Amino acid sequence: MKLVAGNSNPPLAEAVAAYLNMPLTKASIRRFSDEEVFVEIHENVRGEDVFVIQSTSAPANDNLMELLITIDALRRASARRITAVIPYFGYARQDRKPGPRTPISAKLVANLITTAGAHRVLTIDLHAGQIQGFFDIPTDNLFGAPVMSADITQRFGKENLMVVSPDVGGVVRARALAKRLNNAPLAIVDKRRERPGESEVMNIIGDVTDRFCILVDDIVDSAGTLCNAAAALKAKGAKEVVAYVSHGVLSGGAVARVGSSQLAELVITDSIMATEAVRVSQRIRRLTIAPLIAEAVHRIAEETSVSSLFD
Incomplete structure (x- = not known):
């Protein structure tokens, strides 16, 4: 199992890693001069079960692109399974059409994450429960x-x-x-x-x-x-x-x-x-919520029940 942290919430990622008693995977997530996002994973992840911890909070678009590009980098590095751990799922409030000619951005973001190469998603307190159905991959919605x-x-x-x-x-x-x-x-x-x-x-x-x-x-x-x-x-x-x-x-x-x-x-x-x-x-x-996320990550990696965390 490997843990990869984006730049959106390093303290939370470090707390999750500490709870699991394992280090964060060495990776570089930086910007080119024109603000393009570049990701490089510095450890071998071939055949590994990788969890990417990244909230899509403000700046939402930058953090979302970091997540997508990190997932793509891991997929091309032959990771066995990639789980997007998204404590806060941005764009969740755009889960329906409130008027004519408006988008359902939550569905678009779900498609982007799936297309990037994520095999499953772990998140907390989605704004609307039906967003789980926007993903065509297994999605665990934990509760705070x-x-x-x-x-x-x-x-x-x-x-x-x-x-x-x-x-x-x-x-x-x-x-x-x-x-x-x-x-x-x-x-x-x-x-x-x-x-x-x-x-x-x-x-x-x-x-x-x-x-x-x-x-x-x-x-x-x-x-x-x-x-x-x-x-x-x-x-x-x-x-x-x-x-x-x-x-x-x-x-x-x-x-x-x-x-x-x-x-x-x-x-x-x-x-x-x-x-x-x-x-x-x-x-x-x-x-x-680091212990909650860490316990869910551990159970997903061990293929045991996550739903019992809701009890």
């Missing part, structure tokens, strides 16, 4: 809920918990987390989005009075939805509001928005490498 529920139980287990979905589309995810928290009650934020990147909270479905609310979502980008939801929950009598999100995209002024919001804390995973603003923020805390 076990990591989150363990942290919630440790830190807030004695509180009067209520899990809250920030929109109707996230109810399944919120219900799954609530089930792990001893079947905690569930509330839903009903919102209307006037334009992309902006949201207006309309109503809270459920009684949140004196409840310790856990907002749960898969991606936080501008943080407008979470901040508006937190304000609405506090206005309805919530005792405290904490958000748990799998992927901290946190673009633009999102970190500042979180810092001035009603959120007591925003907890994200390290699927995306943290910016300096995220690292120094007093309101944002990170959980590592």
